[in-house]
Amino acid sequence: MDVNTSDVTFGxxxxxxxxxxxxxxxxxxxxxxxxxxxxxxxxGGIARVFASLPRQLxxxxxxxxxxxxxxxxxxxxxxxxxxxxxxxxxxRVWLLLAIPKCDEEGYVQLVxxxxxxxxxxELVALYSALPVYHxxxxxxxxxxxxxxxxxxxxxxxxxxxxxxxxxFLDEEAWNQLVLKAFFTDEDIPAIIGLKRRNNLRxxxxxxxxxxxxxxxxxxxxxxxxxxxxxxxxxxxxxxxxRIKEKSQLPLEQQAIAYAFKHSVYSDAQRYLEEHNVPSSLxxxxxxxxxxxxx
Numbered sequence: 001m002d003v004n005t006s007d008v009t010f011g012x013x014x015x016x017x018x019x020x021x022x023x024x025x026x027x028x029x030x031x032x033x034x035x036x037x038x039x040x041x042x043x044g045g046i047a048r049v050f051a052s053l054p055r056q057l058x059x060x061x062x063x064x065x066x067x068x069x070x071x072x073x074x075x076x077x078x079x080x081x082x083x084x085x086x087x088x089x090x091x092r093v094w095l096l097l098a099i100p101k102c103d104e105e106g107y108v109q110l111v112x113x114x115x116x117x118x119x120x121x122e123l124v125a126l127y128s129a130l131p132v133y134h135x136x137x138x139x140x141x142x143x144x145x146x147x148x149x150x151x152x153x154x155x156x157x158x159x160x161x162x163x164x165x166x167x168f169l170d171e172e173a174w175n176q177l178v179l180k181a182f183f184t185d186e187d188i189p190a191i192i193g194l195k196r197r198n199n200l201r202x203x204x205x206x207x208x209x210x211x212x213x214x215x216x217x218x219x220x221x222x223x224x225x226x227x228x229x230x231x232x233x234x235x236x237x238x239x240x241x242r243i244k245e246k247s248q249l250p251l252e253q254q255a256i257a258y259a260f261k262h263s264v265y266s267d268a269q270r271y272l273e274e275h276n277v278p279s280s281l282x283x284x285x286x287x288x289x290x291x292x293x294x
Contacts, residue, residue, distance in 0.1 A: 010078040010132065014094045017066050021087050022057050029056055030091060034098040041099045043113035049095060050114075050122050053088045066090050069161075078131060080192070081161040085128075092125035093132065101134040108138050115142065120151055127157040130164035140168050147177050152184065159186050166193020175202040178227070182209060188223040189288045203231035210239060222255035226289045229259030232268055241271065257282040258289065 019027050033049045068082035082090065101107065111133060115126050127146045130139050143165055146158035158165065159181050165174060174197050181188055188194070206224050213220045220243070228236050244256045260268035261282040272282070284290045 011094070011097050013068055013079060014082075014090060014097070017068060017082075018087065018091055018094060021063060021066055026057050030095075034095055037095060038098040038100055041102075041110060043110055043117075046095065046099075046114060047117060050092055050118070050125075053091050057087050057091055078163070081128070081131065081163060083161055088121070089125045089128065092122065093129045096126070096129045097132055099134075104135045104138060107134055112142070120153065123149075123151065124153050124157045127154055128162065130158070130162065131167075136164070136168060139164070140170075140173070143169060144173050144176075147173075147180055155180070155184060156186065160190045161192060163192045166191075166197050171197075171199060171201065175199070175205060178202055179205055179209065182206070182221055182224060185221075188221060189291070194227070195292060198227050198230065200231045203228045203236070207233075207236045207239070210236075214239060214243065219249075220252070222249075222251045223288055225252075225255040225259045226292055229263050232259065232263045232265040234267075237265060237267055237271075240268075251287065254282070254287060255289070258284060258287075 018030065022030070030053075037046055037049065065084045065086055066082065067084055068079040096111075099107070099110065111126075115123065118126055127143075130143055130146075133139055143158060146154055147165075149155050149158075159177055165177050169177065178188075178191065178194070179202075180186075181191060206228055210220050210224055210228075225240060228240075232240070240256050240259065244253060247253055247256075257272070257277050260272050260277075261279075263269070271277070284292060
């Protein structure tokens with residue numbers, strides 16, 4: 001794909017990517033559908049196009065997925081969120097961009113009808129599009145519902161590489177997202193806004209979760225300690241020391257050492273000194289939290 005300008009819009013980048021991944025006839029069909037939906041947006045018409053996309057956008061030997069995360073950083077992290085998306089998923093989001101901004105009530109009702117009747121793959125696209133809908137504050141409840149979903153691919157679409165939750169959820173809902181991501185073994189470092197939205201209550205809840213995992217003799221995701229690090233208290237410190245002294249997992253050792261090094265909790269700093277913990281152990285190069293300090 002030849003998009004390399006920093007001022008390209010998300011819609012432009014998506015349309016160019018789609019055009020390069022499908023046959024000319026399929027692109028013509030898709031463009032026509034987008035124009036028709038823009039002129040006459042209605043749930044039934046959008047649903048019919050959504051259902052037709054897998055058949056219409058067969059790409060033969062062309063790449064089956066599309067990524068935009070190699071482009072210059074776009075508005076609100078939108079380019080970053082498109083990583084290994086199917087052509088059909090991206091096309092559905094592009095069609096949703098074509099829906100014009102009418103009055104808020106009418107617009108929200110139209111899109112909500114799509115959520116109500118969408119199949120699993122359509123729901124993935126609908127939740128992926130949370131950052132590009134008009135009236136962004138109107139979708140907070142829908143975002144929370146996606147977090148609670150029993151469908152793993154839907155939860156993934158909301159939680160991972162999606163800038164909407166960090167931008168619009170309140171602290172309680174944000175904390176529930178992060179906790180659910182740990183419960184369901186999501187890609188924690190790929191949650192956008194993880195460092196910016198980190199908070200004391202989340203760290204306390206994660207410490208409770210870590211105690212439960214430890215009591216059950218289950219592995220604890222090392223990223224948990226990175227989030228707890230800025231808010232270490234005595235309860236967290238006791239468990240972290242216990243795990244560090246028993247753990248045979250290098251990444252777990254690194255995470256706890258990193259959390260101690262970057263903590264203001266005096267006992268954590270003292271522990272590193274008294275136990276001569278190598279400074280290399282608390283570095284972040286080539287770890288899941290490598291970009292944490294950036």
